[in-house]
Amino acid sequence: MSAARAAENPGGIPGYGDTDSERWVQEPRKSTYRSDFERDRARVLHSSALRRLGAKTQVVAPDTDDFVRTRLTHSLEVAQVGRELGRVLGCDPDVVDTACLSHDLGHPPFGHNGESALNEVAHAIGGFEGNAQTLRLLTRLEPKVLTADGHPAGLNLTRASLDAASKYPWSAVDAPVIHGHRSSKFGAYEDDLPVFAWLRDGAPGNRSCIEAQVMDLADDISYSVHDVEDAIVAGHFQLKWLDNPDHRARVVGYTKQWYLPHNDPAEIDAALARLEATKVWVREADGSRKSMAALKDMTSQLIGRFCQSALETTRARFGPDRLTRYGAELMVPDETVTEIAAMKGLATTFVISTEHRQPVYERQREVLHALVSVLNASGDRHLEPMFAADWRDANDDGARLRVVIDQVASLTDASALAMYERLVGSLPSLW
Known part of the structure; x- marks a missing residue:
């Protein structure tokens, strides 16, 4: 830790300064026995988004047998590996733990296949990317903190924890060119750039923190x-x-x-x-x-x-x-x-x-395409209350489509199938 950084945070968390523990929305300190980073980890651990990962596909659908890993058990294992490796290197273990628990929160039903399907239907509004959706969940969609004017601020994690959860710390237009091709991975949608710029304050270019x-x-x-x-x-x-x-x-x-x-x-x-x-x-x-x-x-x-x-x-x-x-x-x-x-x-x-597996993947994409189409055509009627409010606050059709995709991405595998049966009809063959 440099002398300047130590002076920035006297008596604080070793290796981290006051700017690292800042939050997008300022909060009064509520705890004297937990660090800011420990509070971050607790917020993610108690979030509904993390619980939903228990019913989302990792590689094999979670209802196929009792042994297979889900997105939730995978995230817990990633957190265990990351926490120990980070601790030995000198990283704050709660910052790493928070990032590991958060890293898959934005993934939709049906694993990476679902991510591809939503990227297709979101093409006109900047696409869908699981890592950008994670940032959106942490800073907007997950209910915990509101701004002074009543807008959602998500879990309102510290700058260090949000930055640690940013696997691809760039927007789609700023994605790096690798071996002659622009990366399709990115970490922030266009309308989330203000909070993204805040959390990346002081970061050197597109470089990820350790x-x-x-x-x-x-x-x-x-x-x-x-x-x-x-x-x-x-x-x-x-x-x-x-x-x-x-x-x-x-x-x-x-x-x-x-x-x-x-x-x-x-x-x-x-x-x-x-x-x-x-x-x-x-x-x-x-x-x-x-x-x-x-x-x-x-x-x-x-x-x-x-x-x-x-x-x-x-x-x-x-x-x-x-x-x-x-x-x-x-x-x-x-x-x-x-x-x-x-x-x-x-x-x-x-x-x-x-x-x-290929016919199953095709049916999964069919389900998600149909859900987005039906929800987008029916206003806020079939959206959950929080997403319905977002839909009514949206300024244009693109913003409303993004709300619909937020809703579909939040679903588990089982709830996506149940919504399809309720709004569309009998499931495609293979279910």
Whole structure:
């Protein structure tokens, strides 16, 4: 922590200044035993948006079996990984925890497939992006704090926590160009730019703070490892299938196509080989308690492997001091990035991209398209009271469409299907 930063926050949270703990709407301090960042974490933990994640798809629909992870359990696991990694680096653990718990709040029903569907219907108003929707929830939609003139301010988190939750800290028009293509990911819609500019005050360009980088890595690590565990337990594949050249080629191909388009396939194959060479690699799990224990140990050891690699590399670059905000960057070796991507490629190959899933994805998109169409044509009649009020306050058709999309995005998988049946009719085939 620099001398200037220490003087800015005497006796405060180590590594953070007064500007980091500011809120968009000023509030009187209500607690003497909790820090501002602990209050942030509590607000997210008690939010309705977090509870709804329990009924939203992570990879497999939450009603398919009792073991599969939901968006909620995934978020809790990300928070556990991120909190510990951040703490060791010197980040405030509650800032990282808040960011990790928040990172998927904006995701709609049906996982990334639902996100794609809503992006299609929102094309004329700037699209739909789960991370931008997360910011909208935290700063506007989730009921907690109002401004002096009665406008919603969401959970009114501190600047440091909101910045840590910003995985893509730019608007759509300011998205960076990577390998000749402008990124389709962004963190703020046009009408949320005022609060976005406030939370990014003092940030160097499009750079993420280190707390956001820890959250992002914890997310990647968690779903790369846990999605494989879920898929194995659900009977979709066994790791010994990589012995089959055709299966292995498909995994390498999907990993390159989805996650590492600019990597040599040989690098991906080498990453798989390194993982296979670890002592914890479970080639086959038969459902016995012994094999399930081995599988759980594999997930734990791989999480440790990836975290330790980032920790050691970051410390080698920035030394032993407390690392917070923009004082450092998280350094992840290329080999570790490739290993994490290869794990993602396994789930993509044997779960997400299988042919029998494609008709289900089409029906899911059909449901969301129909809901937006019906709600947009019926005014505020079928909107929940909070969204109905937003619709009446909207200034034009584009703003009203955004409210409709806010409503649909807030639904769980089950409530989206129930609303479809109520407003449209019988569900499409496959349900």
